[in-house]
Amino acid sequence: MSKAVGAERFSTDIAPPGCLWAGARRAGVPHARVVAVHTREARALPGVVAVLTGADVPGANLQGIVHKDQPVLVTDTVRHAGDAVALVLAESREALAGALSLIRTELVPLPGVFDPEQALAPGAPLVHSGREGGNLLAHALVEKGDAPSAFAGCDVVVEGRFETPMQEHAFLEPPNGTARMTRDGGIEMTASTQAPFRDRFEIGHALGLNPMRVRVRAPYLGGGFGGKDGATVQCLLALAALHGGGRWVKMCWSRGETFLAGYKRHAARVRVRLGASRQGTLQALDCAMLFDSGPYAHLAVEIMALAMEHAGGPYLIPHTRIEGSCAYTNNPVGGAFRGFGVAQASFAVERAMDSLAQRLGMDPAELRLKNALRPGDLNCAGVPMESPAGAAECLEAVMAHPAWKERDAWKAQAPACKRRGVGIAASFNAMGYGRGLPDAAAAKLELTKGGTFRVFNSVPDMGQGNAAAFALMAAEALNQETAAIEVVQPDTRLCLPAGSSSASRTTYTFGNALLKACGAMREKLKARAALFLLADEPDRLAIRPGAVVDEATGRSVSLSQIGSMLQRDDRICIDQFVMPVVENPPDTGKEFRLGFPHRMYSHGACVCAVEADELTGQVELVRCVTAVECGRVFDSLGVERQVQGAAAQGAGFALLEDLHVEEGLIRADGLDRYLIPTALDLPPLECVSVEGDEPTGPHGLKGMGEVGVHGPAPAVAQALEDAVGLVARRLPVNPQEVLEAMGGEKP
Amino acid sequence: MSGMVTLTFTLNGAPVRIETSPGRRVVDLIREDLGLTAVKEGCGSGECGACAVLVDGVARLSCLMLAAQLEGREVVTAEGLGTIDDPHPIQAAFAAAGAVQCGYCTPGMTVAVAELLARNPSPQRHEAREAISGNLCRCTGYVKIVDAVMDAAQAMGKETK
Numbered sequence: 001m002s003k004a005v006g007a008e009r010f011s012t013d014i015a016p017p018g019c020l021w022a023g024a025r026r027a028g029v030p031h032a033r034v035v036a037v038h039t040r041e042a043r044a045l046p047g048v049v050a051v052l053t054g055a056d057v058p059g060a061n062l063q064g065i066v067h068k069d070q071p072v073l074v075t076d077t078v079r080h081a082g083d084a085v086a087l088v089l090a091e092s093r094e095a096l097a098g099a100l101s102l103i104r105t106e107l108v109p110l111p112g113v114f115d116p117e118q119a120l121a122p123g124a125p126l127v128h129s130g131r132e133g134g135n136l137l138a139h140a141l142v143e144k145g146d147a148p149s150a151f152a153g154c155d156v157v158v159e160g161r162f163e164t165p166m167q168e169h170a171f172l173e174p175p176n177g178t179a180r181m182t183r184d185g186g187i188e189m190t191a192s193t194q195a196p197f198r199d200r201f202e203i204g205h206a207l208g209l210n211p212m213r214v215r216v217r218a219p220y221l222g223g224g225f226g227g228k229d230g231a232t233v234q235c236l237l238a239l240a241a242l243h244g245g246g247r248w249v250k251m252c253w254s255r256g257e258t259f260l261a262g263y264k265r266h267a268a269r270v271r272v273r274l275g276a277s278r279q280g281t282l283q284a285l286d287c288a289m290l291f292d293s294g295p296y297a298h299l300a301v302e303i304m305a306l307a308m309e310h311a312g313g314p315y316l317i318p319h320t321r322i323e324g325s326c327a328y329t330n331n332p333v334g335g336a337f338r339g340f341g342v343a344q345a346s347f348a349v350e351r352a353m354d355s356l357a358q359r360l361g362m363d364p365a366e367l368r369l370k371n372a373l374r375p376g377d378l379n380c381a382g383v384p385m386e387s388p389a390g391a392a393e394c395l396e397a398v399m400a401h402p403a404w405k406e407r408d409a410w411k412a413q414a415p416a417c418k419r420r421g422v423g424i425a426a427s428f429n430a431m432g433y434g435r436g437l438p439d440a441a442a443a444k445l446e447l448t449k450g451g452t453f454r455v456f457n458s459v460p461d462m463g464q465g466n467a468a469a470f471a472l473m474a475a476e477a478l479n480q481e482t483a484a485i486e487v488v489q490p491d492t493r494l495c496l497p498a499g500s501s502s503a504s505r506t507t508y509t510f511g512n513a514l515l516k517a518c519g520a521m522r523e524k525l526k527a528r529a530a531l532f533l534l535a536d537e538p539d540r541l542a543i544r545p546g547a548v549v550d551e552a553t554g555r556s557v558s559l560s561q562i563g564s565m566l567q568r569d570d571r572i573c574i575d576q577f578v579m580p581v582v583e584n585p586p587d588t589g590k591e592f593r594l595g596f597p598h599r600m601y602s603h604g605a606c607v608c609a610v611e612a613d614e615l616t617g618q619v620e621l622v623r624c625v626t627a628v629e630c631g632r633v634f635d636s637l638g639v640e641r642q643v644q645g646a647a648a649q650g651a652g653f654a655l656l657e658d659l660h661v662e663e664g665l666i667r668a669d670g671l672d673r674y675l676i677p678t679a680l681d682l683p684p685l686e687c688v689s690v691e692g693d694e695p696t697g698p699h700g701l702k703g704m705g706e707v708g709v710h711g712p713a714p715a716v717a718q719a720l721e722d723a724v725g726l727v728a729r730r731l732p733v734n735p736q737e738v739l740e741a742m743g744g745e746k747p
Numbered sequence: 748m749s750g751m752v753t754l755t756f757t758l759n760g761a762p763v764r765i766e767t768s769p770g771r772r773v774v775d776l777i778r779e780d781l782g783l784t785a786v787k788e789g790c791g792s793g794e795c796g797a798c799a800v801l802v803d804g805v806a807r808l809s810c811l812m813l814a815a816q817l818e819g820r821e822v823v824t825a826e827g828l829g830t831i832d833d834p835h836p837i838q839a840a841f842a843a844a845g846a847v848q849c850g851y852c853t854p855g856m857t858v859a860v861a862e863l864l865a866r867n868p869s870p871q872r873h874e875a876r877e878a879i880s881g882n883l884c885r886c887t888g889y890v891k892i893v894d895a896v897m898d899a900a901q902a903m904g905k906e907t908k
Contacts, residue, residue: 001831001834001838001839001842002831003842003847003849003850003853004834004838004839004841004842004846004847004850004853004857005785005825005826005828005829005830005831005834005835005838005854006784006785006824006825006826006853006854006857007785007826007830008850009784010850010851012787012788013778013784015779169885170883170885171849171851171885172787172789172795172797172849172851172883172884172885173787173789173849173851174788174789220849220850221849222787222789222849222850222851223849223851223885223886224849225885254791255789255790255791255792462849463848463849463850463851463886464848465848637845638845640845640891641845641848641886641887641891644887644888644890644891645848645885645886645887645888647888648885648888648889649885670790670792670794671789671790671792671794671795671883672792672794676883676885677888678880678881678883678889679875679876679877679879679880679882679884679889679893680876680877680880682888682889682890684890684893685888685890
């Protein structure tokens with residue numbers, strides 16, 4: 001309710017009285033040598049407290065979740081237009097803006113590289129000069145069986161090249177935070193972040209501070225979707241705080257700055273060859289993926305790994321050869337975005353399945369169903385699908401839906417000047433970090449003196465609703481009303497360590513830790529209540545809302561009585577959980593240190609119905625039905641909301657969202673030009689849930705924040721092929737292409 | 748300070764008298780000077796609707812308004828619609844329908860809906876969609892929001908009967 005009435009305090013709502021304002025001056029050019037950054041005029045402006053450049057950064061001056069290659073403030077080289085060249089602290093936002101405009105940069109432009117293929121060509125300008133490997137950030141191969149030979153035995157082979165663009169997260173709350181230096185020289189910070197526990201180490205490494213002296217709080221985020229997974233304001237803000245003399249410093253990026261300097265979904269190019277028997281049984285896949293990392297590694301290698309693990313879609317393909325590369329360029333920085341590489345892979349393989357269906361003369365849904373991964377099958381990366389694997393069930397669910405079943409009648413009723421089409425797609429998405437680093441969470445649960453419970457949540461809630469799910473879980477496990485459960489949002493001092501809010505892992509991982517802590521709390525409550533009730537068999541006691549009851553004697557003791565009698569240490573239960581990993585990992589993908597492969601996957605299928613306007617080429621998404629299998633459904637409303645939100649982002653990816661990057665500069669750098677779906681652009685997004693049961697999950701659930709994003713792009717593409725014959729190989733599909741496709745058919 | 752003016756207007760029913768620069772953005776005046784943080788800034792350029800407030804009953808984007816434009820007006824923010832203990836039926840419907848995910852767009856969204864329901868107490872779904880089409884939401888896909896608008900209209904209709 002606090003969010004519904006606007007009472008929830010987001011990071012951006014925190015503005016301590018008299019706080020300083022910090023802001024970064026951005027390079028504005030994609031590649032340049034820094035000769036000088038002149039700060040004298042800016043420093044002289046009244047109200048300016050400090051103007052800092054790269055030389056003022058203590059520590060490594062490098063950030064990056066896995067590979068540390070991104071400076072906090074650039075010193076010698078600008079590698080993309082959003083690089084920060086100076087940092088200003090001022091008494092007011094007006095003074096800040098004035099000072100930022102007075103900073104003069106002397107930059108010598110360097111030839112840039114803006115295309116990942118050209119970046120890998122001999123003689124290409126180097127993004128990191130002198131780097132071994134040049135612009136090739138990483139290359140890897142995943143193989144199963146013998147794909148090159150298997151193609152010889154295929155009756156039908158299709159081939160295609162596909163492209164997916166960068167995508168902007170467009171979370172509504174911009175990156176922001178407040179920080180100050182503590183008396184012991186540490187930092188305390190509140191930020192809109194998906195990974196407060198990791199932020200401490202990022203800041204510590206970049207600025208040469210003891211990470212344990214960095215305290216990060218993460219209130220509810222106004223959206224994240226991966227774009228706040230990694231340092232946005234954190235290191236800059238901490239640097240500013242070190243110069244703030246103990247005063248609070250606030251930093252809030254404008255929308256333009258968010259476009260310029262924020263992470264994007266990686267643009268990808270995917271070449272696919274897919275072979276099958278005449279009956280439509282998949283035999284072989286040969287796939288090469290190339291990702292545009294932008295100038296810094298950030299999560300490109302890990303995203304490439306996940307893309308490769310999903311390159312074959314949720315299908316059984318005996319022989320696969322999947323090659324991945326990612327290249328440095330002077331484009332905006334690629335990063336995590338809901339679907340983390342899978343969205344790119346999914347579009348390519350689903351489009352290849354469409355052309356295979358066409359070549360075989362098969363129904364695209366039947367072809368998918370025939371090849372869907374079943375429990376025990378090995379996916380394209382050689383990972384066994386553990387029970388349940390709901391790809392087939394999801395497909396069957398959407399195939400039974402009227403949007404698919406009655407498509408012929410619906411298409412026949414197209415109004416004048418409109419053409420209709422319907423498409424179907426399937427997808428899967430791994431959950432958790434995968435092999436290489438522990439996907440862990442520790443949960444702390446406190447019985448308050450008043451007899452209620454406090455859950456110390458360690459994984460931020462960016463809107464996906466994990467905090468509410470934790471309250472529900474604790475309430476159920478402790479047999480209390482949800483009103484008796486308070487969820488404290490992440491604070492590295494109060495809460496215990498956990499990984500980031502990402503990878504569809506939050507509810508699964510922290511939820512498991514929390515249920516274990518609840519179990520310990522139940523034991524404790526009974527044992528302590530036994531003292532009050534003089535019951536020598538604590539097991540016979542029962543926990544009721546607000547009390548522990550001895551049914552045998554009819555006596556009870558209230559939780560507030562117990563709470564008020566216990567020392568604080570004794571009112572707390574702690575437990576932890578580490579997600580299991582694949583027991584017998586396939587002998588492939590050895591290049592990946594982190595995140596390959598995964599043990600569990602959620603599944604999805606999607607039907608989209610579109611209407612194309614013959615006069616304008618505009619495409620209306622008329623229906624979008626998504627089915628997901630994410631283990632057992634614990635909170636059906638929560639699942640539905642995630643599916644709808646994901647489908648909306650997928651629909652934007654398919655039809656609207658185009659950053660229009662030219663020579664490293666984003667042309668659509670605001671919400672006026674970068675269009676995300678409004679309420680008028682989307683149909684009622686329907687959600688069909690397919691029950692599964694994940695034996696290791698809390699209440700049998702799996703993560704599902706991401707799987708719903710993959711369906712709309714390929715399903716819309718297939719629907720457009722159905723409607724107007726357009727063979728879409730790149731996203732977003734624009735009206736011009738649609739018009740041309742129709743013109744070609746009807747001159 | 749030179750160039751300051753004294754403005755008087757009502758904010759959530761209470762009179763306000765404040766000295767400010769006439770060119771100060773209303774979103775800053777309300778959030779920073781008057782401390783009502785339900786008014787959110789998402790884009791600063793009138794595209795997202797998160798900063799919407801009712802000015803004389805009309806939903807306006809406070810990032811595009813200047814302080815002087817408030818003189819003599821009646822301003823209502825999400826805080827003026829209702830509170831946690833006493834929510835407006837629209838806010839209650841948003842919570843009940845699960846129309847709130849990250850919650851950042853919600854205050855602006857409920858303000859837009861308040862205007863809609865004041866002029867059209869029983870809207871059709873497409874009218875609800877149109878009314879909120881100036882408010883971007885990146886979390887929900889809008890389905891539950893439109894559900895909430897319909898629920899709120901019904902609840903408010905019953906209330907007035």
